Amino acid sequence: MTNRKIDKKIEDILYRYFRKKRSxxxxxxxxxxxxxxxxxxxxxxxxxxIEIKDNLRAIDYDRVNVQVSEIKSIVEESIISSIENLQRELSYTHRKKVKLKIKIRELEEKTSEIDNLLKGMTEQELQIIEMKYNDRFTNVRIAKLTHCSERTVRRKKDEFIEYIACELNIS
Structure with missing residues (x-):
């Protein structure tokens, strides 16, 4: 590949990396x-x-022989229904959380390689790369914010792109 194509490919990787990090x-x-x-x-x-069992029974104590009926009161039905709704909502929310954590693990795995490469950078290099590929600032704006020349920003960015290409075996 030509040098410009390699640069473009690495820049695409970096833009995707920072998009995944925001995600x-x-x-x-x-x-x-x-x-x-x-x-x-x-x-x-x-x-x-309340612990409600499925076999709730209303007990009539007015008689000599205690009689148990299978009829549930409206209050009991309401409480049972409310708790069942809460349990369904709890179960649904747990499933959503588990699915989300699976997606997080997958994204972390995809970004880990670039994370490791970024750990070896100086603070200024990291700041320049984040401004360029995460915030999408121009080289001129980055130079003003980091108090260095535009040429230095371009050079550091190009050095990092070359470093990434070498580390990821992109040629």
Missing amino acids: LDRMYNRVSILENKIERIKKDIHECN
């Missing part, structure tokens, strides 16, 4: 929201302080 941040936030929701549902179920 991961949103997913972590959603997991946190789901965990809070799960805790609220558990609290709602727990605060009812």
Whole structure:
């Protein structure tokens, strides 16, 4: 491949990497929201302080012989229905959380290689790369923000692209 094609391919990899990192941040936030929701549902179920069994029976104590009827009161039916709804919602929320955590693991696996490459960079190089590929700033704007010349920004970016190409065996 020509040098320009390699550069373009590496830049595409970096743009996708930072897009995946933003997506991961949103997913972590959603997991946190789901965990809070799960805790609220558990609290709602727990605060009812009721254990309802399927064979609830109303007992009539007015007679000598205690008679048990199979009829459930409207209140009992309402409580049972509410708790069942909460349990269904809890189950659904757990499934959503598990699916989201699976997606997070997959994305973390996909981004881990670039993460490792970024760990070896200096603070200034990392800042330049993030501004260029995450924030999509121009070289001129990056130069102003990092208090260095545009040429330095271009050189550091090109060095990093070359480093990534070498590490990922892209030629």
